[in-house]
Amino acid sequence: MSEQVRVRFAPSPTGHLHIGGARTALFNYLYARRQKGVLVLRLEDTDAERSTEDSARMILDDMKWLGLDWDEGPKVGGPYGPYRQSERLDLYRAQQERLLETGHAYYCFCPPELLESKRKQAMERGDAQPKYDGTCRTLPMPEARARAAAREPHTLRLKIPDSGSTVIHDRVRGTVVFENKIMDDFILVRTNGLPTYNFAVVADDAAMKITHIIRGDDHLSNTPRQICLYQALGERLPVFAHIPMIMGPDRSRLSKRHGATSVNAYAEDGYLPEAMINYLALLGWAFDDKTTLFTRQALIDKFSLKKVSKNAAIFDPAKLLWMNGVYIRSLSPEEYVKRALAELLKARLLSEPLDEPARAWAEKAALTVKEKIKRLAELPQSMAFYFGEEVECDEAARAKLEQAKEHPEVFKTLHAKMTVLKSFSIQALEALMQELITAADIKFGVLVHPLRAAITGRVNSPGIFEVLELLGQERTIKRLAAGLKSVGIEV
RNA sequence: GUCCCCAUCGUCUAGAGGCCUAGGACAUCGCUCUUUCAAGGCGACGACACGGGUUCGAAUCCCGUUGGGGACGCCA
Numbered sequence A: 001m002s003e004q005v006r007v008r009f010a011p012s013p014t015g016h017l018h019i020g021g022a023r024t025a026l027f028n029y030l031y032a033r034r035q036k037g038v039l040v041l042r043l044e045d046t047d048a049e050r051s052t053e054d055s056a057r058m059i060l061d062d063m064k065w066l067g068l069d070w071d072e073g074p075k076v077g078g079p080y081g082p083y084r085q086s087e088r089l090d091l092y093r094a095q096q097e098r099l100l101e102t103g104h105a106y107y108c109f110c111p112p113e114l115l116e117s118k119r120k121q122a123m124e125r126g127d128a129q130p131k132y133d134g135t136c137r138t139l140p141m142p143e144a145r146a147r148a149a150a151r152e153p154h155t156l157r158l159k160i161p162d163s164g165s166t167v168i169h170d171r172v173r174g175t176v177v178f179e180n181k182i183m184d185d186f187i188l189v190r191t192n193g194l195p196t197y198n199f200a201v202v203a204d205d206a207a208m209k210i211t212h213i214i215r216g217d218d219h220l221s222n223t224p225r226q227i228c229l230y231q232a233l234g235e236r237l238p239v240f241a242h243i244p245m246i247m248g249p250d251r252s253r254l255s256k257r258h259g260a261t262s263v264n265a266y267a268e269d270g271y272l273p274e275a276m277i278n279y280l281a282l283l284g285w286a287f288d289d290k291t292t293l294f295t296r297q298a299l300i301d302k303f304s305l306k307k308v309s310k311n312a313a314i315f316d317p318a319k320l321l322w323m324n325g326v327y328i329r330s331l332s333p334e335e336y337v338k339r340a341l342a343e344l345l346k347a348r349l350l351s352e353p354l355d356e357p358a359r360a361w362a363e364k365a366a367l368t369v370k371e372k373i374k375r376l377a378e379l380p381q382s383m384a385f386y387f388g389e390e391v392e393c394d395e396a397a398r399a400k401l402e403q404a405k406e407h408p409e410v411f412k413t414l415h416a417k418m419t420v421l422k423s424f425s426i427q428a429l430e431a432l433m434q435e436l437i438t439a440a441d442i443k444f445g446v447l448v449h450p451l452r453a454a455i456t457g458r459v460n461s462p463g464i465f466e467v468l469e470l471l472g473q474e475r476t477i478k479r480l481a482a483g484l485k486s487v488g489i490e491v
Numbered sequence B: 001g002u003c004c005c006c007a008u009c010g011u012c013u014a015g016a017g018g019c020c021u022a023g024g025a026c027a028u029c030g031c032u033c034u035u036u037c038a039a040g041g042c043g044a045c046g047a048c049a050c051g052g053g054u055u056c057g058a059a060u061c062c063c064g065u066u067g068g069g070g071a072c073g074c075c076a
Helices: A019-034 A053-066 A089-101 A112-125 A141-149 A197-207 A217-233 A263-268 A273-281 A296-302 A317-330 A333-346 A356-368 A376-382 A395-406 A408-420 A426-440 A444-456 A464-471 A473-486
Strands: A006-009 A038-041 A105-108 A155-158 A165-170 A174-179 A187-189 A212-216 A239-243
Touching: A006 A019, A006 A212, A019 A038, A019 A053, A019 A212, A019 A239, A019 A273, A019 A296, A053 A263, A053 A273, A089 A105, A089 A155, A089 A187, A089 A197, A089 A217, A105 A141, A155 A217, A165 A217, A165 A239, A174 A217, A187 A197, A197 A217, A212 A217, A217 A239, A263 A273, A273 A296, A273 A317, A333 A356, A333 A376, A356 A464, A395 A408, A395 A444, A395 A473, A408 A426, A408 A444, A408 A473, A426 A444, A426 A464, A444 A464, A444 A473, A464 A473
Parallel strands: A006 A038, A212 A239
Antiparallel strands: A105 A155, A155 A187, A165 A174
16 A cells, blocks of 8 residues: 555567557556656667667657656666666576576577477467477486586576466456466577566566556466566566557557557657547546546546456547647647747748747748647648748639639729738728628628639638738739739739 | 457447446538638437346346457567
């Protein structure tokens, strides 16, 4: 009760943080914060082939982008470091020695090719679970030690009890029982001397005093092995909580072929971390029957493992997109403008240095599309017409523009009056156009639609008056004249 | 194949034996607001996988079937 909760997120640095990993990290983060515990970040890089420094950096960046800060781990340190497995080899060596001494582990000299072929045969025969046949299990220790000392290639295996069962008391799955006899004497240390995943996790989780292991469902069947290892090591078992996996639309494990699956890809597409967090939280967890929008703090206040669901969830980009729109719209103007300008700079629609008037103008312009976009990355596209002198009409706009021919005089007058307008403001423009439609006895749309087409090159845009004001008199007149000319109306 | 897990609208889910004529959200489709497009408002469509039990009563408990997923590596 009084013991402090310690959870961990332990990705292997083999690429960007992906959706599934992010969700696991999030649940650990929320649980830690909710319980006023500690979140440890540990890099599982014992696979030297696949782990890269770049990946490590990217994962850390992705975590930061999401705002999932860790209390112990790379960059921040902590009392149980180092926090990458490649730097903890001494610890594993000490532990393996202990296991050897207590008789829980043994040397195995079986060559990998032999094991591989035996496994294949077993599979083909359609045998029960293929498992190590225990050839080296009964090797006398002195002999094994001598062979190992003579540099004969070997691995270390854990002796699994051949009878009885191992039971997991899982916080989300309940009680799960595995018969020990279906388990392998699995490898703890590879021929190259590096620990395997199962060995390193347990050694580290124990050493780092992890109290709760919250991780993907795919690890459930590893858990009995790990429990055996905890027991062999004489360590206390943590609480396990296996959260459901995230699948692609075809119900197979979410992977690259399902499109963007890395957190980073969403960051670049203009998703807000707040939206990502909110959406991810709802994948496998729900607070009640009504609430879908949660601030980070609300998530922390309300998160509980009891409410984590058991079934796998399909990742739905459409809902994420919707939610992102909600978050963009709910941004304060200041907050929004800050992010929007960064996006425009990135797209080179703006360039630094930005003087005050230019900045103020860009901010106003960006604000006009705030309600319309669902991703920040849509900004350059949706604001394109604000930039440059001329504008190119798309097909739909072309058609609208043609309609100006039905009232050529009105548009000529519009052009003439705009040219001499003293103050090119929303109010003045509105008054002017009001006057024109009244005089010509036409509907607002008859005037607005072709005008919009000529000015923005499209059939939809923010409010036309704001657009005109922002664009300014000169460019407006120029574009209007060009547009009218293109449909045969000379001004 | 063996072991393990899971099973409510197309999707994410609420639901711990009577509150369920099964609730919410996304998507879809209408209508509405409107100078356009979004957004918003209103509404529609839409699910307890199947079969047996248990019980006065089952989406909820038990068993089986089917379906999906995961694990079975000197990957993590």
